[in-house]
Amino acid sequence: MSGLAPDTTAWFRSTWRDLAPVGRASGGGYQRLAWSEPDLQLREWFAHQAQARGLDLVEDRAGNQWAWWGDPDAAGPGVVSGSHLDSVPGGGAFDGPLGVVSAFAAFDELRARGVRPRRPFAVACFTEEEGGRFGVACAGSRLLTGALTPERALGLRDGDGTSLAEALTAAGRRTDTLGPDPQALARVGAFVELHVEQGRGLVHQGVPVGVGREIWPHGRWRVELRGRGDHAGTTPLADRDDAVLAAAVFVQRVREAAERVGALATVGRLVVEPNGVNAIASQVTAWLDVRAQDEARVHEVLALLDSYAPAVESWTSATVLDADLADRVSAAVVDALGGPVPSLATGAGHDSGILAAAGVPTAMLFVRNPTGISHDPAEDADEADCLAGVEALTATLTRLLGASG
Amino acid sequence: MSGLAPDTTAWFRSTWRDLAPVGRASGGGYQRLAWSEPDLQLREWFAHQAQARGLDLVEDRAGNQWAWWGDPDAAGPGVVSGSHLDSVPGGGAFDGPLGVVSAFAAFDELRARGVRPRRPFAVACFTEEEGGRFGVACAGSRLLTGALTPERALGLRDGDGTSLAEALTAAGRRTDTLGPDPQALARVGAFVELHVEQGRGLVHQGVPVGVGREIWPHGRWRVELRGRGDHAGTTPLADRDDAVLAAAVFVQRVREAAERVGALATVGRLVVEPNGVNAIASQVTAWLDVRAQDEARVHEVLALLDSYAPAVESWTSATVLDADLADRVSAAVVDALGGPVPSLATGAGHDSGILAAAGVPTAMLFVRNPTGISHDPAEDADEADCLAGVEALTATLTRLLGASG
Numbered sequence: 001m002s003g004l005a006p007d008t009t010a011w012f013r014s015t016w017r018d019l020a021p022v023g024r025a026s027g028g029g030y031q032r033l034a035w036s037e038p039d040l041q042l043r044e045w046f047a048h049q050a051q052a053r054g055l056d057l058v059e060d061r062a063g064n065q066w067a068w069w070g071d072p073d074a075a076g077p078g079v080v081s082g083s084h085l086d087s088v089p090g091g092g093a094f095d096g097p098l099g100v101v102s103a104f105a106a107f108d109e110l111r112a113r114g115v116r117p118r119r120p121f122a123v124a125c126f127t128e129e130e131g132g133r134f135g136v137a138c139a140g141s142r143l144l145t146g147a148l149t150p151e152r153a154l155g156l157r158d159g160d161g162t163s164l165a166e167a168l169t170a171a172g173r174r175t176d177t178l179g180p181d182p183q184a185l186a187r188v189g190a191f192v193e194l195h196v197e198q199g200r201g202l203v204h205q206g207v208p209v210g211v212g213r214e215i216w217p218h219g220r221w222r223v224e225l226r227g228r229g230d231h232a233g234t235t236p237l238a239d240r241d242d243a244v245l246a247a248a249v250f251v252q253r254v255r256e257a258a259e260r261v262g263a264l265a266t267v268g269r270l271v272v273e274p275n276g277v278n279a280i281a282s283q284v285t286a287w288l289d290v291r292a293q294d295e296a297r298v299h300e301v302l303a304l305l306d307s308y309a310p311a312v313e314s315w316t317s318a319t320v321l322d323a324d325l326a327d328r329v330s331a332a333v334v335d336a337l338g339g340p341v342p343s344l345a346t347g348a349g350h351d352s353g354i355l356a357a358a359g360v361p362t363a364m365l366f367v368r369n370p371t372g373i374s375h376d377p378a379e380d381a382d383e384a385d386c387l388a389g390v391e392a393l394t395a396t397l398t399r400l401l402g403a404s405g
Numbered sequence: 406m407s408g409l410a411p412d413t414t415a416w417f418r419s420t421w422r423d424l425a426p427v428g429r430a431s432g433g434g435y436q437r438l439a440w441s442e443p444d445l446q447l448r449e450w451f452a453h454q455a456q457a458r459g460l461d462l463v464e465d466r467a468g469n470q471w472a473w474w475g476d477p478d479a480a481g482p483g484v485v486s487g488s489h490l491d492s493v494p495g496g497g498a499f500d501g502p503l504g505v506v507s508a509f510a511a512f513d514e515l516r517a518r519g520v521r522p523r524r525p526f527a528v529a530c531f532t533e534e535e536g537g538r539f540g541v542a543c544a545g546s547r548l549l550t551g552a553l554t555p556e557r558a559l560g561l562r563d564g565d566g567t568s569l570a571e572a573l574t575a576a577g578r579r580t581d582t583l584g585p586d587p588q589a590l591a592r593v594g595a596f597v598e599l600h601v602e603q604g605r606g607l608v609h610q611g612v613p614v615g616v617g618r619e620i621w622p623h624g625r626w627r628v629e630l631r632g633r634g635d636h637a638g639t640t641p642l643a644d645r646d647d648a649v650l651a652a653a654v655f656v657q658r659v660r661e662a663a664e665r666v667g668a669l670a671t672v673g674r675l676v677v678e679p680n681g682v683n684a685i686a687s688q689v690t691a692w693l694d695v696r697a698q699d700e701a702r703v704h705e706v707l708a709l710l711d712s713y714a715p716a717v718e719s720w721t722s723a724t725v726l727d728a729d730l731a732d733r734v735s736a737a738v739v740d741a742l743g744g745p746v747p748s749l750a751t752g753a754g755h756d757s758g759i760l761a762a763a764g765v766p767t768a769m770l771f772v773r774n775p776t777g778i779s780h781d782p783a784e785d786a787d788e789a790d791c792l793a794g795v796e797a798l799t800a801t802l803t804r805l806l807g808a809s810g
Contacts, residue, residue, distance in 0.1 A: 029634075029679065090634060090679030090687065132681055159680075198639035218638060220682050229434075229495060229781030232671035232694045233623060233752035234603035237663055239777075244656055244672050251653035258642055266637035267649050268684045272675050274434065274495030275564075276537055277625050277692040277718075278754075279673045279780040282495065287682040289637045313682075347638035349683075372644075375684040376634030 004105075004387060004394075005112040012105045012390065013383070019045070019097060028377040029090030033158075034128035034139070035167040042085040042097075046125050049104050055123070060184035061177050062143035063127040063168070068187075069107065070120030077189030078120030079400045081106065081393060084129035084140070084351065091130070092379025094196035098367065098386060100125050102194045106393040110401070113394075117401035119189065126351040133158045133167075135287075136314050137220070141351040145358035146180035154178065159271075185358065190325060190400055193352040194365040194393050196381050197344070200372035205342050208385040209392045211330050212364030214345040215319040215353040217298055218291035221310035225250060229274065229282030240280055244272060247284040250308060254288060257304035263292035264347055265301050287313070291347040294318065319353040322361040329363045329396050336395035337388055348374070365392055409510075409792060409799075410517040417510045417795065418788070424450070424502060433782040434495030438563070439533035439544070440572040447490040447502075451530050454509050460528070465589035466582050467548035468532040468573070473592075474512065475525030482594030483525030484805045486511065486798060489534035489545070489756065496535070497784025499601035503772065503791060505530050507599045511798040515806070518799075522806035524594065531756040538563045538572075540692075541719050542625070546756035550763035551585035559583065564676075590763065595730060595805055598757040599770040599798050601786050602749070605777035610747050613790040614797045616735050617769030619750040620724040620758040622703055623696035626715035630655060634679065634687030645685055649677060652689040655713060659693060662709035668697035669752055670706050692718070696752040699723065724758040727766040734768045734801050741800035742793055753779070770797055 023038025050067035083099025127140030142148035227243030258265035428443025455472035488504025532545030539561035547553035632648030663670035
């Protein structure tokens, strides 16, 4: 085991401390929604890290940030590592930032070790990976690859009714150039995303780092449950058409369908109209998230809920990540940390899945999460495991950058 | 039947047209929440109506508005009619405003008929009757009578986290003088509230106006359903503690309890945390509204939901309105419109119930609602029925003001 340079470890620690307060709400959860004040602060942090290392900072037409070491347009496509800095509402500290911070730390380690890369390298930060503000997950990478059109993206609205177009304008960004960026995408010869595990697979196997080989198919749907608004104090039970009651039944049907099929299905977001204590609800909008190990199961869940006419909001097919790349990553991790290195499948969507679907060879590294919990303040990773992740990533990048471009 | 003066009818019509756009949302429902912009506009409208008629405008320590004809401090307690101008979120046009506008119209009619009152008269407008913003129904009349303490009131927060103290300050009101106002209350010798019916009792009986004699006991409770926040894509169903699922069960238990007991129980307001599409909810706050023809039934519903530990937010005992006053009101309505005049009990709370509980002789007049729907844009009343309501109120006030004080 090689061990990291003391400066790399020190930078990782102090950076984690620096980022801890950004967008942290009173309950301990993070509120780092795309293009909000904390997100803009984190974008500034990214730009500062790039500049401090002499990397070339690029913001692509989709709003994603890249910090390039070497010129990918002149020297052929490069190797990229990174993740995202936004969070779900009330999210944890690791989902996203761990991948970006680890990529900068791995870069520092490469330089500390005097690695002379034969290909350009970049740290990347994708915009609105969580869809926590405008509802479409991996919006930045989907815009980049063309999987999300700028027309649809600009019209998306957050819970306060603010459109993405308005949020971009408020953040000083142009809206007329938003869209796919084939040039930025062509620079990516391979993408490695390090991420906190969102489950306890590595805990059960007793190892700090694993390699992701597969992302489950998953999608989001919107269901409108309509009732009739009425006074809670004067309308007999038999005369009621109560949208909250309809939503309660729907939530239970979703759970039953998931159990029957052997899939994951969740209603995590509800918007009640008018949401008054003494008003029978006239409408509830419910969002449905469904994932499974194969697409047939996802379709089966949807078929069981067909009478609710779910409207698709996003869909990502099953993604088998690049097997050759995964083998090379596994070998590098074994070199760095010793074996065994478990292979993992994940039900969570990631920008790496979007890039893989667009033809970019992609791999994932997962770092052990003692609670297994994610999208919640209880999300966790031991510092020693995070540093093992940086080591594994450094070994991976050394191997990938040393190969001919 | 006497018929209204043409000027009274014309003023009623044009006023109803003038008020129609204030606080109207795109879906047709009204958003006239206490101390919000539309509410402040309506307060200004009230002040202007008082001034245009040469009435003395008073805002009491609880924020309620009074327009006095004659001096109640010198000439003994007076007769008051009115209601409120705020709405539930997405409410109808009639609940509240019909009572205030009708009181001004009845005053105009009294003057047009040359009635010389032996007691002072006032039109009143109570603040935040619906509790649509800060959650406590009849907040203005409760503050006035001392049923709600200023300490508790000032700390109430709306859905955006703004406290009543902050809202009052923003509206240019003092917070240090907020509280019970025995002097303002002592001026009220009798209170008659005209209100749109929130049901179809008068439709079934085929008459435009009825007299309210009883207000059901009712209360509001808050229930916290706690779960564990987690990632919707990676947490096995068996490991979940999903607060939305718990809320779905709760909503159904509430309905079952109401059916079993023969009461009205409603969950109209839900707040989900973090309310993200791909996040299993960590907490849902649900508000419960329960009413019944007697208090025993309300307690029975609560007992069935005891395991949820509902926290009381407001409670109003059964209110039997003043029987003598109701008899006099009924006789006046028969004089004005002919018989029969049905007596009604209502499940809805009203400021008249709060004043009655504080010892003020109180009566209610209800105007027929063809849909029976309330707290929704479908709430309705024919103009002819509204004008019959003004006639009934005029006859009532003539009788009450002509009696010795």
